[in-house]
Amino acid sequence: SSSSGGGSGASTAQADVADQALFGLALSQQPRATEQLLALALAVGRPPSHMVHAQDRALAALALAPELPASEQAQVLQVRQLRQQAVLQAASAQTSEFQAATNVNADGSVDQLSVSYCNHADHPAPMTDARLDQALATATALFKEDSGSNDESCDYTFQRQGSAQVLGTSGDGLDVISTESELLAVLNSNCGWVKVVRVINYCGGSGTNILGCAPVGVVRKVALVREDNVDAEGLTWAHEIGHNAGLEHYNTIGNVMYPSLSLGGKLTDAQCSHYRFIFDQEKADDVGSGGIFCFPASATVYVAGQGVVPVGRLQPGMRVADLQDETTPRTTPFIAYLHRADAMWADFVELQLEQAGYGPLKATPEHYVFVVDPSSGRRRGVRADAVQVGDLVLATPTASTNGSTGFDAAGQAAAQLVRVRAVGRVRERGIVAPLTESGTLLVNGVLSSCYADVAATSHELSHTTMAPLRWLHQHFPGLAAKEPTEELHWYAKVLMKLVALPGVAAVLPVMQ
Numbered sequence: 001s002s003s004s005g006g007g008s009g010a011s012t013a014q015a016d017v018a019d020q021a022l023f024g025l026a027l028s029q030q031p032r033a034t035e036q037l038l039a040l041a042l043a044v045g046r047p048p049s050h051m052v053h054a055q056d057r058a059l060a061a062l063a064l065a066p067e068l069p070a071s072e073q074a075q076v077l078q079v080r081q082l083r084q085q086a087v088l089q090a091a092s093a094q095t096s097e098f099q100a101a102t103n104v105n106a107d108g109s110v111d112q113l114s115v116s117y118c119n120h121a122d123h124p125a126p127m128t129d130a131r132l133d134q135a136l137a138t139a140t141a142l143f144k145e146d147s148g149s150n151d152e153s154c155d156y157t158f159q160r161q162g163s164a165q166v167l168g169t170s171g172d173g174l175d176v177i178s179t180e181s182e183l184l185a186v187l188n189s190n191c192g193w194v195k196v197v198r199v200i201n202y203c204g205g206s207g208t209n210i211l212g213c214a215p216v217g218v219v220r221k222v223a224l225v226r227e228d229n230v231d232a233e234g235l236t237w238a239h240e241i242g243h244n245a246g247l248e249h250y251n252t253i254g255n256v257m258y259p260s261l262s263l264g265g266k267l268t269d270a271q272c273s274h275y276r277f278i279f280d281q282e283k284a285d286d287v288g289s290g291g292i293f294c295f296p297a298s299a300t301v302y303v304a305g306q307g308v309v310p311v312g313r314l315q316p317g318m319r320v321a322d323l324q325d326e327t328t329p330r331t332t333p334f335i336a337y338l339h340r341a342d343a344m345w346a347d348f349v350e351l352q353l354e355q356a357g358y359g360p361l362k363a364t365p366e367h368y369v370f371v372v373d374p375s376s377g378r379r380r381g382v383r384a385d386a387v388q389v390g391d392l393v394l395a396t397p398t399a400s401t402n403g404s405t406g407f408d409a410a411g412q413a414a415a416q417l418v419r420v421r422a423v424g425r426v427r428e429r430g431i432v433a434p435l436t437e438s439g440t441l442l443v444n445g446v447l448s449s450c451y452a453d454v455a456a457t458s459h460e461l462s463h464t465t466m467a468p469l470r471w472l473h474q475h476f477p478g479l480a481a482k483e484p485t486e487e488l489h490w491y492a493k494v495l496m497k498l499v500a501l502p503g504v505a506a507v508l509p510v511m512q
Helices: 009-026 030-042 050-064 070-093 127-142 179-188 231-246 268-283 459-465 468-474 490-500
Strands: 114-117 116-119 157-160 165-167 194-196 222-224 299-302 306-308 319-323 329-354 362-363 369-372 379-383 392-395 416-436 440-443 446-452
Touching: 009 157, 127 157, 157 231, 179 222, 194 392, 222 329, 222 490, 231 268, 299 440, 306 468, 319 416, 319 440, 329 392, 329 446, 329 468, 329 490, 362 369, 362 446, 369 459, 379 446, 416 446, 446 459, 459 468
Parallel strands: 114 157, 116 165, 116 194, 194 222
Antiparallel strands: 299 306, 299 319, 319 329, 329 362, 329 416, 369 379, 369 392, 369 446, 392 416, 392 446, 440 446
């Protein structure tokens, strides 16, 4: 049973025990247990309000029970359809309430998450616009519901963006995901946020009958399969989008982030806040402008004497792996962060390299990376969004098949020319802009600049602009540091103000 109260510890514990008991009945595989589940699941019509969630749990649990006789299967299907209609009617009834809910903005608009999608070219039963509208309406209604048992109302609306696009080509084999390379090929496709495939047998490891797969904290990368039950389908979409929002699995049956199929849309306050990040950032016109962006927080560098270190954990004086020219390895001192915002979302260009164990490199579109002219063998800085498939970059292995890197204990490594295999776009949370004494460093093993093109400048001019800060670091290191409570370095703020003055942008190189 569940309490109608506001989610006290006792009522939450009781609900969790009840959920576990229902699924335990299914897993027992005993005829009497299945009969009890059927009795609860087939409470047709309008069950008492305190029994509705138990009925949904029983319907979900029956999926784990032994195969039912045809007559009882038909009855269960009928009840599922009735519950689906009830949920959709509730969603429709709440439409007028949306305007008065807490998600109404000052301009009268409602927080909506627009989800684009694509079906693989060989999918025998692709998702349709009408079916997706129905599934997302179900997810929205359950998100807004407050069951009073470890559940909070989350006042956001899922909606479809555009019509179905096509993923891949007929015969490419990507309708079935069985390997890491197949998974990455699907997730990195730009055909839509959610990629609908036929079968998923790999998600960080081999498995069978996987419903969906999505990286945690990386937006617009979801792969999933079709489901018969529209309620379950809507919640699977919300579950995988939750991973993109930074949510891990949550081991309470009925929670939207429960690791296996569970027909419930429960959300905690903290989980709802994660979805808020996506709603806020997806409705922003351009999250990657107006600041000093660089690399995502997920990027790594190699530090002499320490090994691979997240780019956001550098300390002044650490020596970071770098290249003096096209072939000579060196290390360079880390000075400070020009910009650091752990909670900020930004769009990044992702450069995937042909050789296994190299890269990928992710950087904001304006950021300078180095490509090598095949005729002269010389490197030049270009914007990340100008890099093309087939371009050559300087890189060293970040991780080989035996787990080692291309760096020695001193943080040095000989780089080689590696071709760019693919260029894509990703959105990630957390941005970090490190500054080194040389103005360059190896990020994920790929030679990169510390600067970006804001005022039609170049890497070399931007490096000259930073000379005063490098001098301060050498003689008065305390003055060169960034205040921990500030996102932007004070020197970066000064330069941003200068470049905003009339006429200055045309002559002043600025880093980003």
